[in-house]
Each structure stands twice: as structure tokens, then as C-alpha cells.
Amino acid sequence: MLIRSINRVYKMSHLYKLCGTIALFLMLLLANAQVKAQDAAAGGAAAPAAPAGGGxxxxxxxxxxxxxxxxxxxxxxxxxxxxxxxxxxxxxxxxxxxxxxxxxxxxxxxxxxxxxxxxxxxxxxxxxxxxxxxxxxxxxxxxxxxxxxxxxxxxxxxxxxxxxxxxxxxxGSGPTSGGPSELFTLVLVALLVVMLLVLGVLLVIVTILSKAVSPVSIGEGTQIPSTFSQRLKTGLSNTFNNPTLRSIVIWLFLLVAAKETIDGAYGIGIQQGYAPKQPIAYSHKLHAGQYKIDCNYCHTGAQKGKSATIPAANICMNCHGVIKKESPEIQKIYTAIEENRPIEWIRVHNLPDLAYFNHAQHVNVGNVACQTCHGEVEKMEVMEARSSLTMGWCIDCHRRTEVNTKDNAYYDKLVALHRKESKEPLKVANIGGLECSKCHY
Ligand code: HEC
Ligand code: HEC
Ligand code: HEC
Ligand code: HEC
Ligand code: HEC
Ligand code: HEC
Incomplete structure (x- = not known):
């Protein structure tokens, strides 16, 4: 009698442990969800807010x-x-x-x-x-x-x-950057409450079930159950009580949850490897690789402006007005032009609004090759983001890279000054490439 009740208490404590694990798992998931939601909210807030007084x-x-x-x-x-x-x-x-x-x-x-x-x-x-x-x-x-x-x-x-x-x-009407994240917090709190309720109900059910089942499995464990449902119950409770299996399941839960959380936290705003399917099966491998069309022919802004720009359909028409007109993919360009709407390319690289990046500064003044940042574009069938575009990535290159001072009179004085102070070559970091205000307004 005593042994039996001790046994039962022991088993109950295992049950509570299990419930505790489930609760922990939920919390981890929730933390993960919150991280992602904050990310989404930040994304939403980064977009220009609705203008004041605008209809x-x-x-x-x-x-x-x-x-x-x-x-x-x-x-x-x-x-x-x-x-x-x-x-x-x-x-x-x-x-x-x-x-x-x-x-x-x-x-x-x-x-x-x-x-x-x-x-x-x-x-x-x-x-x-x-x-x-x-x-x-x-x-x-x-x-x-x-x-x-x-x-x-x-x-x-x-x-x-x-x-x-x-x-x-x-x-007068300030941007509502705080709004969305507050809403998210509310939704998350509501979710948490619902989950806790579900957890409570589960706990009750498990307790009742275990009470019902335990005499069979603990006491006369060898007794052969007669009905199918009884057999099922015993089977289930045996599986449930198998310590190895149970710890494997718990550890799996924990590992998956931990991995998800860590990935979520590190992945905020990072789109490395992002390669969405584009509306037209345009291939850089074919155009920039096989046919060696210059990047600047299409990305006209890269040499002279902040943005490299995506070519308008009429640039495609310079060639496809005659080349492969019958191809269904090329017909999509025609349809876009007839319907007077742009081709809706999906953006692959996107810095948050708080960071300033200028193509001309890097490509033209700095003489950095497109491939240094974008990878081997001329081999990409589908465009893919190869760099992380994080602040660490920018800073790291600024620390490593020497300024291209050749044939640039603008830098002559700076170089002379730098030579006096140091034997190291002039790096981007030395000309202000690590100053917050250079990249943040
Ligand atoms: C014939 C025109 C053409 C040429 C030449 C070309 N591109 Fe593109 N590029 C496009 C089009 C169209 C897109 C948008 C569709 C896509 O992402 O595949 C694009 C997209 C890109 C993107 C991703 C833009 C984003 O959404 O973030 C990068 C980076 C890029 N090109 C770099 C290059 C580089 C580097 C070269 C030269 C090696 C090059 N391109 C040559 C037409 C061209
Ligand atoms: C394919 C590129 C292209 C597109 C798309 C385009 N524009 Fe233009 N726009 C130009 C160019 C180039 C000029 C300079 C005049 C010229 O060369 O025809 C210009 C000039 C203008 C001007 C006169 C600028 C000035 O300084 O006086 C206005 C206004 C204008 N565009 C408005 C628009 C609006 C609004 C849209 C969208 C509905 C638009 N453009 C779409 C290329 C474009
Ligand atoms: C400088 C010339 C040139 C420009 C500009 C150009 N293309 Fe092409 N494109 C070609 C050539 C050449 C082929 C290969 C045709 C062949 O296989 O016979 C091709 C093939 C294609 C194909 C494959 C068609 C198929 O069915 O095989 C697509 C899709 C395409 N281009 C889209 C575009 C888009 C979108 C643009 C504008 C952003 C563009 N091209 C700009 C020269 C060009
Ligand atoms: C020093 C790194 C670097 C170099 C070099 C570079 N890019 Fe970019 N590129 C970026 C970053 C960062 C973005 C994202 C910019 C943003 O979202 O504002 C970007 C975005 C783009 C885009 C998307 C449209 C845009 O302008 O935002 C295209 C297209 C592109 N680059 C093409 C090129 C081409 C072509 C070259 C070479 C002539 C080149 N890039 C060189 C870092 C670079
Ligand atoms: C592959 C190396 C490389 C990467 C990656 C890179 N840069 Fe640069 N950056 C340079 C070079 C080289 C210069 C110097 C250009 C010149 O001579 O003015 C420069 C200059 C700058 C400057 C001007 C600094 C000054 O004091 O004049 C700014 C701003 C800047 N980069 C922003 C960024 C941002 C933002 C990113 C990340 C999104 C980035 N860079 C990523 C190489 C890089
Ligand atoms: C060379 C350019 C560069 C310099 C210099 C720079 N940043 Fe950044 N910073 C960036 C870029 C790019 C991002 C966006 C990174 C992303 O989306 O992951 C960023 C993001 C940030 C963020 C937001 C982080 C987040 O969670 O999205 C903060 C805060 C920040 N920087 C602060 C600073 C401060 C403080 C300094 C000066 C000590 C500084 N930055 C210098 C390029 C720079």
C-alpha cells in the first residue's frame, strides 16, 4: 500500500516535470515568436509613416x-x-x-x-x-x-x-512607430494566457488519466488486460512511463526549441541566401555571364547614384524588341508594357531605412567590384543575396580595405597627413568609415 502510493507520487512528479517541460517549450516558442514579431513590427515602423494631415x-x-x-x-x-x-x-x-x-x-x-x-x-x-x-x-x-x-x-x-x-x-501627427509593437505585445500576452489555460486543462486531464490507469500498470503490471481499450491504456501508459523514451522526447523538444530561438534571434533582418522566384525567369547567368552584357548597361544608377536601380522594361526591349519575341517569358515584358505597368521584380537586397548606403561611393570612387558584395552574379540563374548586409559586414570591410587613392587628387592631402602618423596604408576606417553618422542619418 505504502509502496504503491509512493510510486504514484513519484510518477505524478514525473508528470509535473513533463508539464513543466511543455511550459518551458511554450515559453521558448513564445520568445521566438516575439523576436520575429518585433522584427516584423520594426519592419513596419521603418516604412515611412502615413504623412500628417494627408488624405x-x-x-x-x-x-x-x-x-x-x-x-x-x-x-x-x-x-x-x-x-x-x-x-x-x-x-x-x-x-x-x-x-x-x-x-x-x-x-x-x-x-x-x-x-x-x-x-x-x-x-x-x-x-x-x-x-x-x-x-x-x-x-x-x-x-x-x-x-x-x-x-x-x-x-x-x-x-x-x-x-x-x-x-x-x-x-503634428507624429509617426506611429510605437503602435504596431504595442499591438503585438498585446496579442502575444493574449496568446500566452490562452496557452496557459490549455496547459492547465491538459494537466488536469493527464492527472485524471494517470489516476485511472496507475493501479493497472503499477500493481499488477503482469496482468494481461482483457479488453482492447484496456490494452491500449496499458500500452500508452507503458510508453509514457518508459524513462529513456521520455527523456529523448523531452530533449528533442528542447533542442528544436533552442535552435529555433537562436536562429530567430540571429536572423533578425538578415536576408542572406534569399532568392525569391521572380515574375519573369530573367537570368543573370545568361545575360551577364554568357552574353557578357555589362552590369551598368542595366543597373544604370550604380556608377552615379545611391541606388543601382533595376532596369525598366524598355531597356529589355532594346534587345527583346527583336530577340526571342515568341518566348512566353519575353511575352510577359510585352504585356507589362502594353498594360503600362512595371514588371514587379521582387526586391532581394534591402537595408533598413536607418542605414545609408551609396553605390557610386563604393563602385565609382572606391572602385569596389559588384562581385565583392553581390557574389558571382554572372553565374546566378536566379538572383540571390550573398552577403548578410549587417552593420558588422560593412564595418569589417571598412577596417580591412585600403582606400583607392590612385589618381584621386581629393585624397592627396589626406594620404600625406596619414603617412606622417602611421606606416599602415590608409584604410576606409581612417577616413571616417567607422563613424556612426556616415552610415546613420
Ligand atoms: C540585361 C539587364 C541586366 C544586366 C546586364 C545585369 N542585371 Fe542585375 N538585374 C536585372 C534585373 C531585371 C534584375 C531584377 C530581377 C532579379 O532580381 O533577377 C536584377 C537584379 C540584380 C540584383 C538584385 C537586386 C535586388 O533586388 O536586390 C543585383 C545585386 C544585380 N542585379 C547585380 C548585377 C550585376 C553585378 C551585374 C553584372 C555582373 C548585373 N546585375 C547585370 C537586370 C540586369
Ligand atoms: C523610364 C524612366 C522614367 C519613368 C518610369 C518615369 N520618368 Fe519621369 N522622367 C524621366 C526622365 C529621363 C526625365 C527627364 C526628361 C526626359 O529626358 O524626358 C523625366 C522627367 C520628369 C519630370 C520633369 C522633371 C523636371 O525636372 O522638370 C517629371 C515631373 C516626371 N518625370 C514625373 C514622372 C512621374 C510622376 C512618373 C511616374 C508616373 C515618371 N516621371 C516616370 C524618366 C522616367
Ligand atoms: C543586350 C541585349 C539584351 C537585353 C538588354 C536583355 N536581354 Fe534578355 N536575352 C538576350 C539574349 C541574347 C537572350 C538569349 C536568346 C536566345 O536564347 O536565343 C536573352 C534571353 C532572355 C530570356 C530567356 C527567354 C527564353 O525563353 O529562353 C529572358 C526571360 C530574358 N532574356 C529576359 C530579359 C529581361 C527581363 C530583360 C530586361 C531586364 C532582358 N532580357 C534584357 C539579350 C538581352
Ligand atoms: C560595397 C558593397 C556593394 C557593391 C560594391 C555593390 N553593391 Fe549593390 N547593393 C549593396 C547593398 C548594401 C545594397 C542594398 C541597398 C539598399 O537596400 O539600400 C545593394 C543593392 C543593389 C541593387 C538593388 C537595387 C538598389 O540599388 O538598392 C542592385 C540592382 C545592385 N545592388 C547592383 C549592383 C551593381 C550592378 C554593382 C556594381 C556596379 C553593385 N551593386 C555594387 C552593396 C553593394
Ligand atoms: C567590400 C568592402 C566594403 C563593404 C562591404 C562596404 N563598404 Fe563602405 N566603403 C568601402 C570603401 C573602399 C570605401 C571608400 C570609398 C572612397 O574612397 O570614398 C567606403 C566608403 C563608405 C562610406 C563613406 C565613408 C567616408 O568617410 O567617406 C560610407 C558611408 C559607407 N562606405 C557605407 C557603407 C555601408 C552602409 C555598408 C554596408 C551596408 C558598406 N559601406 C559596406 C568598402 C566597403
Ligand atoms: C559602415 C556603416 C556603418 C557604421 C559606421 C555604423 N553603422 Fe550602425 N548600422 C549599419 C547598417 C548597415 C545597419 C543595419 C544592419 C542590419 O539591418 O542588420 C546598422 C544598424 C544599426 C543599429 C540598429 C541595429 C538593429 O538592431 O537593427 C544601430 C542601433 C546602429 N547601427 C548603431 C550604430 C552606432 C552607434 C554606430 C557608431 C559607433 C554605427 N551604428 C556605425 C551601418 C553602419
Missing amino acids: GDVEKGKTLFTNNCAQCHAVTSEKVVGPGLKGIKERAPGGDWLHKWIKNSSALIASGDQYANQVFNANGKVQMSSFPSLSDADIDGILAYIDQAGKPAVTADVAGAADTKNAGGTG
Whole structure:
């Protein structure tokens, strides 16, 4: 009798241990989920917040701008393919000039309009796509968005994303970077409560079951159960009581949970190895590898601007106007152009807004090869992110890499100064490549 009850207590303690393990497992999972959720929330907050006092127009304008104009224009004064559009309303002639231009710039140029021809010539006579399908309201939305985005409020947003809360927008309604993460916390707390309830119910069930089963399995363990359900019960409880099996299961649980958590924590915002399927089966291996088309032919911004830019469909048409027209993949380019919408390439590399990276600085001034950062692109059938794009990655290279000072008079004085102080070659770190403000606004 005594032995039996001791046995039962002993077994119960095992049960509680098991429940404890389940609880721990849940907590770990939850911590993991929270990390991921925070990541998502941070991602959400990093996107420019809804502008102050803006109606639906600005929001819609932003979408239209991103989908139709962003590959050639920045909302700042920086030139991409076309001029930066900051202050465009003040710069362009009044009336409906802007509407006419955006709907069909070539017609306006052909009509002999003075400003239109001036802009056209000033930008190397590059043809801007026409947008006959945009309504006047659409265009007003786009212009309102450009107006909003060009104002310093946006820079305040970026600063806001960096130090989460203290972002005071100019228009009164500050960006809501705190909002989403608070919501997530709430949802997570609710989830935790539900999970604990489930755990409690499980505990009760397990206790009741074990009470019902224990006399059979402990006392007359050798007794042959007569009914199927009894046999099942004994079988189950035997399996359940097998210490080796049980510890294996528990350890497996723990290991998986730990691995998930660690991966989650390290993987925040890192997209190394990310290689999404693109809407058109475009291959760098074929174009840049086999046909040796220069990277700069398509990524026109890399030498002269911040962004390398993704080519617009009309660059593809320079060749595919005649090459392989019948291919279904090439037909997708035609459809996009006919429907006057851009090809929706999926972005592979993406730094958070709080970090500033400039292609021209690295490719043109620094003479760093594309492949140093992007890997052997000319061998990629599908584009893949090869570098982690973390702060450590940037800093590490700045510590290691010598500045390309050859034929660059700008650096002559710096080099002379540096020689006086040190025998080491001039590294990027020596010219300010480790200063926070160089990479963070
Ligand atoms: C394929 C690249 C491309 C796309 C896409 C594009 N533009 Fe342009 N845009 C240009 C170029 C290049 C110029 C300079 C004029 C020229 O060469 O025709 C220009 C000029 C302009 C100008 C006049 C700038 C000035 O300084 O006066 C405005 C306004 C403009 N674009 C608005 C838009 C809007 C709005 C969209 C999206 C609906 C858009 N563009 C899409 C290439 C583009
Ligand atoms: C014929 C045009 C063309 C040429 C030449 C070309 N690319 Fe691309 N590149 C594209 C297109 C289109 C995309 C978007 C689709 C994709 O990601 O595969 C792209 C995407 C990329 C991306 C990823 C962009 C992102 O979303 O983050 C990188 C990096 C890149 N190219 C680098 C290079 C390098 C380096 C070379 C030269 C070795 C090169 N490209 C040559 C057209 C080209
Ligand atoms: C400088 C010329 C050139 C440019 C620019 C160019 N391509 Fe190509 N592309 C080719 C050649 C050459 C082939 C191989 C055709 C063949 O296999 O006969 C090809 C093949 C392709 C194929 C494979 C078609 C098939 O069915 O085999 C796709 C898809 C493609 N290109 C997409 C694009 C896209 C998208 C762009 C614009 C970002 C682009 N190309 C720009 C020259 C070019
Ligand atoms: C020093 C490292 C480095 C070098 C060199 C470099 N890139 Fe990039 N590239 C990046 C980073 C970082 C991003 C992500 C930028 C972002 O999200 O703002 C990027 C993004 C891109 C993109 C996506 C569109 C964009 O501009 O954000 C393309 C396309 C691209 N690079 C092409 C090239 C080409 C072509 C070359 C060579 C001419 C090149 N890159 C050289 C680091 C580099
Ligand atoms: C492969 C090496 C390499 C990597 C990776 C790299 N850089 Fe650089 N970076 C350079 C070189 C070389 C220069 C010097 C260019 C020059 O001569 O002005 C430079 C210069 C800079 C500068 C200007 C510094 C100054 O004081 O003028 C900034 C800002 C910068 N890098 C940001 C970044 C960021 C952000 C990243 C990561 C996303 C990054 N870099 C990754 C090599 C690299
Ligand atoms: C060479 C460029 C560079 C320099 C210099 C630099 N950073 Fe960064 N930093 C980055 C990049 C790129 C990221 C984004 C990394 C990512 O997404 O994983 C970043 C991210 C961050 C973050 C956000 C981390 C997170 O969890 O996303 C903080 C905070 C930060 N940096 C602080 C600093 C401080 C403080 C300094 C000066 C001591 C500094 N950085 C110097 C490039 C730089």
C-alpha cells in the first residue's frame, strides 16, 4: 500500500516535470515568436509613416509612385534616371503642364513646349515612359506624395525609426512607430494566457488519466488486460512511463526549441541566401555571364547614384524588341508594357531605412567590384543575396580595405597627413568609415 502510493507520487512528479517541460517549450516558442514579431513590427515602423494631415490621395499617390516612377525618380533632389522630383511643383510651368507631361512627355516635347525640351535635353534626351492610363486624380495624388515626401518630415521619420519614439513630425501627427509593437505585445500576452489555460486543462486531464490507469500498470503490471481499450491504456501508459523514451522526447523538444530561438534571434533582418522566384525567369547567368552584357548597361544608377536601380522594361526591349519575341517569358515584358505597368521584380537586397548606403561611393570612387558584395552574379540563374548586409559586414570591410587613392587628387592631402602618423596604408576606417553618422542619418 505504502509502496504503491509512493510510486504514484513519484510518477505524478514525473508528470509535473513533463508539464513543466511543455511550459518551458511554450515559453521558448513564445520568445521566438516575439523576436520575429518585433522584427516584423520594426519592419513596419521603418516604412515611412502615413504623412500628417494627408488624405487617401497621398497614400494612393505613394503606391502609384512606387510602382510607376520610383525606378527612375527619387522624391529627393537626387538624380536617378530622371531628375529628382523634390520641389517639382515650384519648378515646372503652372497650369496642367505636369499632367500633360506625365501622361505623354514625348507629345509635349514634340509640341515644341520650351520647358519640356529644356528638361529633355538636360537629361541626355532619355525618353520618359508615358502614362496615358493615369487619371488627373491619380497624378494629383502622386504630386501630393512627392510634395509630402520631399519635406524634412521624412528625415524625421528615419531618425524616429532609429531611436523609436522621439520622432516629432512637422505636421503634428507624429509617426506611429510605437503602435504596431504595442499591438503585438498585446496579442502575444493574449496568446500566452490562452496557452496557459490549455496547459492547465491538459494537466488536469493527464492527472485524471494517470489516476485511472496507475493501479493497472503499477500493481499488477503482469496482468494481461482483457479488453482492447484496456490494452491500449496499458500500452500508452507503458510508453509514457518508459524513462529513456521520455527523456529523448523531452530533449528533442528542447533542442528544436533552442535552435529555433537562436536562429530567430540571429536572423533578425538578415536576408542572406534569399532568392525569391521572380515574375519573369530573367537570368543573370545568361545575360551577364554568357552574353557578357555589362552590369551598368542595366543597373544604370550604380556608377552615379545611391541606388543601382533595376532596369525598366524598355531597356529589355532594346534587345527583346527583336530577340526571342515568341518566348512566353519575353511575352510577359510585352504585356507589362502594353498594360503600362512595371514588371514587379521582387526586391532581394534591402537595408533598413536607418542605414545609408551609396553605390557610386563604393563602385565609382572606391572602385569596389559588384562581385565583392553581390557574389558571382554572372553565374546566378536566379538572383540571390550573398552577403548578410549587417552593420558588422560593412564595418569589417571598412577596417580591412585600403582606400583607392590612385589618381584621386581629393585624397592627396589626406594620404600625406596619414603617412606622417602611421606606416599602415590608409584604410576606409581612417577616413571616417567607422563613424556612426556616415552610415546613420
Ligand atoms: C523610364 C524612366 C522614367 C519613368 C518610369 C518615369 N520618368 Fe519621369 N522622367 C524621366 C526622365 C529621363 C526625365 C527627364 C526628361 C526626359 O529626358 O524626358 C523625366 C522627367 C520628369 C519630370 C520633369 C522633371 C523636371 O525636372 O522638370 C517629371 C515631373 C516626371 N518625370 C514625373 C514622372 C512621374 C510622376 C512618373 C511616374 C508616373 C515618371 N516621371 C516616370 C524618366 C522616367
Ligand atoms: C540585361 C539587364 C541586366 C544586366 C546586364 C545585369 N542585371 Fe542585375 N538585374 C536585372 C534585373 C531585371 C534584375 C531584377 C530581377 C532579379 O532580381 O533577377 C536584377 C537584379 C540584380 C540584383 C538584385 C537586386 C535586388 O533586388 O536586390 C543585383 C545585386 C544585380 N542585379 C547585380 C548585377 C550585376 C553585378 C551585374 C553584372 C555582373 C548585373 N546585375 C547585370 C537586370 C540586369
Ligand atoms: C543586350 C541585349 C539584351 C537585353 C538588354 C536583355 N536581354 Fe534578355 N536575352 C538576350 C539574349 C541574347 C537572350 C538569349 C536568346 C536566345 O536564347 O536565343 C536573352 C534571353 C532572355 C530570356 C530567356 C527567354 C527564353 O525563353 O529562353 C529572358 C526571360 C530574358 N532574356 C529576359 C530579359 C529581361 C527581363 C530583360 C530586361 C531586364 C532582358 N532580357 C534584357 C539579350 C538581352
Ligand atoms: C560595397 C558593397 C556593394 C557593391 C560594391 C555593390 N553593391 Fe549593390 N547593393 C549593396 C547593398 C548594401 C545594397 C542594398 C541597398 C539598399 O537596400 O539600400 C545593394 C543593392 C543593389 C541593387 C538593388 C537595387 C538598389 O540599388 O538598392 C542592385 C540592382 C545592385 N545592388 C547592383 C549592383 C551593381 C550592378 C554593382 C556594381 C556596379 C553593385 N551593386 C555594387 C552593396 C553593394
Ligand atoms: C567590400 C568592402 C566594403 C563593404 C562591404 C562596404 N563598404 Fe563602405 N566603403 C568601402 C570603401 C573602399 C570605401 C571608400 C570609398 C572612397 O574612397 O570614398 C567606403 C566608403 C563608405 C562610406 C563613406 C565613408 C567616408 O568617410 O567617406 C560610407 C558611408 C559607407 N562606405 C557605407 C557603407 C555601408 C552602409 C555598408 C554596408 C551596408 C558598406 N559601406 C559596406 C568598402 C566597403
Ligand atoms: C559602415 C556603416 C556603418 C557604421 C559606421 C555604423 N553603422 Fe550602425 N548600422 C549599419 C547598417 C548597415 C545597419 C543595419 C544592419 C542590419 O539591418 O542588420 C546598422 C544598424 C544599426 C543599429 C540598429 C541595429 C538593429 O538592431 O537593427 C544601430 C542601433 C546602429 N547601427 C548603431 C550604430 C552606432 C552607434 C554606430 C557608431 C559607433 C554605427 N551604428 C556605425 C551601418 C553602419
